[in-house]
Amino acid sequence: MTDGRLPPARSRDGLGNTVPKSWRGTLVLYRDRRIVSIFFLGISSGLPLALVFGTLSIWMAREGIDKTTVGLFSAATLPYALKFLWAPVIDRSPFPLLTRFLGQRRGWMVATQLALMASIAALALTDPVANTGLMAIFALLVSFCSASQDVVIDAYRVELLEEEKIGAGASTVVVGYRVGMWIAGAGALYLAEGLDWSDVYLIMAALVTIGLITIMLSREPAHHVDAETEERERRVRDYLAQKPELTARRAAMLAWLYSAVISPFVDFMTRPQWLIILGFIVFYKLGDSMAGVMTGYFMVELGFSNAEIANASKTIGLAATLLGLLIGVRLIARLGMLWALWICGVVQMLSNLMFAVQAIVGYDFGMLAVAVGVENLAAGMGTTAFVAYLTKLCNHAYTATQYALLSAVASVGRTFLAAPAGRLAEMVDWAPFFLITTVAALPGLGFLLWLTIAHNRAAKKAPAS
Numbered sequence: 001m002t003d004g005r006l007p008p009a010r011s012r013d014g015l016g017n018t019v020p021k022s023w024r025g026t027l028v029l030y031r032d033r034r035i036v037s038i039f040f041l042g043i044s045s046g047l048p049l050a051l052v053f054g055t056l057s058i059w060m061a062r063e064g065i066d067k068t069t070v071g072l073f074s075a076a077t078l079p080y081a082l083k084f085l086w087a088p089v090i091d092r093s094p095f096p097l098l099t100r101f102l103g104q105r106r107g108w109m110v111a112t113q114l115a116l117m118a119s120i121a122a123l124a125l126t127d128p129v130a131n132t133g134l135m136a137i138f139a140l141l142v143s144f145c146s147a148s149q150d151v152v153i154d155a156y157r158v159e160l161l162e163e164e165k166i167g168a169g170a171s172t173v174v175v176g177y178r179v180g181m182w183i184a185g186a187g188a189l190y191l192a193e194g195l196d197w198s199d200v201y202l203i204m205a206a207l208v209t210i211g212l213i214t215i216m217l218s219r220e221p222a223h224h225v226d227a228e229t230e231e232r233e234r235r236v237r238d239y240l241a242q243k244p245e246l247t248a249r250r251a252a253m254l255a256w257l258y259s260a261v262i263s264p265f266v267d268f269m270t271r272p273q274w275l276i277i278l279g280f281i282v283f284y285k286l287g288d289s290m291a292g293v294m295t296g297y298f299m300v301e302l303g304f305s306n307a308e309i310a311n312a313s314k315t316i317g318l319a320a321t322l323l324g325l326l327i328g329v330r331l332i333a334r335l336g337m338l339w340a341l342w343i344c345g346v347v348q349m350l351s352n353l354m355f356a357v358q359a360i361v362g363y364d365f366g367m368l369a370v371a372v373g374v375e376n377l378a379a380g381m382g383t384t385a386f387v388a389y390l391t392k393l394c395n396h397a398y399t400a401t402q403y404a405l406l407s408a409v410a411s412v413g414r415t416f417l418a419a420p421a422g423r424l425a426e427m428v429d430w431a432p433f434f435l436i437t438t439v440a441a442l443p444g445l446g447f448l449l450w451l452t453i454a455h456n457r458a459a460k461k462a463p464a465s
Contacts (some may be wrong), residue, residue, distance in 0.1 A: 034160050037218045038169050041109075041153050042176020043183070044211025048116060048146035050184035051123070051204055052076050052139045058189065058296045058309070059197045063128050067297060071422015074293045076139035080411040083147040087404035088260035090151050103220030105156040110215060112149040117208045119145050124201030149211075150407070155400035159221035174325060174387060178380075182318045183207060189310035229397040233259040264398035264405065273454050277393070278409055280447035284345060284386060286413040287441030288379060291352045291434060293421040298355065298430055303363045312368045317376035324380020331381070332388055338452055341389060344381040345448060349441035351378035352434050359430035386410070 057070050090108050094100070098107030123138040153173070161169045184204055191200045236258050240251040268274060299309050331340040354371035361367045390410070394402045425433050 032161075034218075035169060035172050037214050038157050038160070038172045039176040039179075040214040041156070041211050042173040043180035044113065044208060044214070045146070045150055045153050045173070046177035046180025047184045047204065047207060047210075048120065048142050048149075049077070049080075050181045050188070051120060051201065052142050052146075054181075054292070054296050055185055055188045056139065057293075058300060058306070059192075060128050061297050061300045062197075065128060065132070067294070067422045067426050069132065069422070070297055071293055071420065071425070073136065073139065074421070075416070076136055077143050077411065078140065079144040079147040080150075081408045081416070083151055084401060084405035084408045086148070087151045087401045088264075090148065091155060091400040092256065092260040105152055105159070106215050106218070106220050108152045109149065109156065110212065112145055112152060113208055113212045113215070116142065116145040116149060117205045120205035120208065121202060124198045124205060147408075151400060151404045154403045154407070156221060158394075158399045158403075171325060171329060171384070174383060175322065178318060178321050178325075182315075185313070186310040186315050186318070189306040192306050229263075232263070260401070264395070264401040267395050267398060268393075268402060268405070272458075273451060276447055276450050276454070280444060280451060281390070281406060281409045282412050283441075283444035283447060284341075284413075285348070285382060285410065286444060287352055287437045287439070288348055288382065289413050290421045290424075290440050291355060291375075291437040294425045294433070295355065297422075297425070298359070299368070301430075302358075304365070304368065308365055308368070312365065312372045316369050317372050320373040320376035321380035321383075324377040324382075325384050327377075328381040328384025328388075332385060337385070337389060337392065338448075338455060340385040341448055342445075342452075344378070344385040345441070345445055348378040348382040349438055349445070351375045352438040352441075356431045356434035356438075359434060 053074065056073065060070050060073065094104065095107045095111050098111055101107070102110060119138060119141040123135065123142055126135045126138055128135050157169050157173055188200050188204060191203060195203075233255070237252075237255040240246060240255050241248070243251065246254070271277070295313070296309070299313065304312075328340065328344055331343055335343070351374050354374045358364075358367050358371045390403065390406045393406055421433075421437075424436065428436070
């Protein structure tokens with residue numbers, strides 16, 4: 001250190017990286033200007049999801065849209081599950097003009113943010129009762145632009161920071177993401193008390209400029225490809241170039257497809273237990289997602305006002321989530337990745353029972369504050385462990401595409417499996433509904449058990465190998 005003092009003591013975080021033992025040492029990492037920029041990009045990332053998920057469901061509930069339709073609107077987040085399909089294009093192809101002047105990451109970031117502002121504005125100007133189908137299309141467009149922005153932000157975050165600061169960057173983007181969701185959740189609900197929903201959504205569209213200004217004030221990160229990856233891609237290029245039946249242009253196109261699209265998938269599928277890993281990623285947060293689809297509608301039906309929902313679900317929820325994030329970080333550092341996933345997963349599953357209790361109690365703001373606080377604390381813990389696990393799985397040679405693939409797989413539970421939650425809520429009372437969402441978390445823990453057993457067997461064989 002420049003002042004001559006010893007750096008803070010450090011320990012392992014369960015991912016093979018070192019982390020500070022003291023809270024003071026941890027806080028020093030967050031003074032980096034790049035970490036601050038990642039926080040604001042996280043806000044830009046979290047803002048759109050609430051606008052097509054929780055907040056939109058409350059808007060539609062206020063307009064009298066039926067539960068089944070509201071539940072099916074969660075399918076508008078489909079692009080989050082499919083973003084890996086176009087991630088290679090964002091990763092390797094330039095965006096016209098913008099890439100030339102701003103660089104690969106910043107150019108794509110500006111493009112996606114401008115498109116995001118336009119699509120949110122279009123959503124704002126649509127009547128959910130008279131044009132429900134058109135609103136679904138615009139919600140889908142918002143999700144597409146948002147998912148594309150997430151691909152760029154994830155790649156930018158990893159390439160911008162040194163290895164020892166990747167953990168700090170990951171936690172910072174999650175905190176920024178939660179703040180963005182709070183703005184589009186609590187902020188939107190507060191504004192909806194005195195403004196039309198269309199005006200509220202137009203204001204949200206304008207707030208995307210937070211990310212736009214941040215990226216314009218930031219620098220383009222350096223993109224590094226390790227020697228092994230470079231050599232493998234060179235061999236493929238040389239092999240295709242020597243094929244007499246291929247023109248030079250076709251050979252170059254096939255070489256690009258291999259390096260950008262095929263290699264990231266081949267790399268992942270050569271890992272032991274890769275199918276079980278994918279199953280775990282899909283189901284780990286399923287119970288949480290099923291409950292989340294209908295929580296807003298549940299609170300409206302119990303008679304809570306927009307302000308009460310904002311105070312409990314968004315304000316208290318944000319504070320509880322931030323505490324959960326910190327607890328998750330310490331669990332990983334002290335107990336390792338697997339134990340953190342187990343503890344956070346069990347707590348996350350049991351937290352849904354609090355809403356079952358709320359359904360029995362009925363309209364009671366104190367109970368709502370407790371239920372929302374516990375649920376968001378658990379969600380913060382689970383998100384921290386889960387994001388750290390996804391980060392661990394990525395090969396840094398293919399970070400953008402692999403992280404897009406893994407996070408897209410994770411969204412399958414929220415997009416497809418949680419979509420029928422609205423129909424389920426119409427078939428049963430609220431208390432049984434939340435009991436069912438609790439049980440829905442068990443498959444994820446079952447996959448985690450399989451991975452834990454495989455990990456322990458591998459650890460026992462390691463000394464003899």
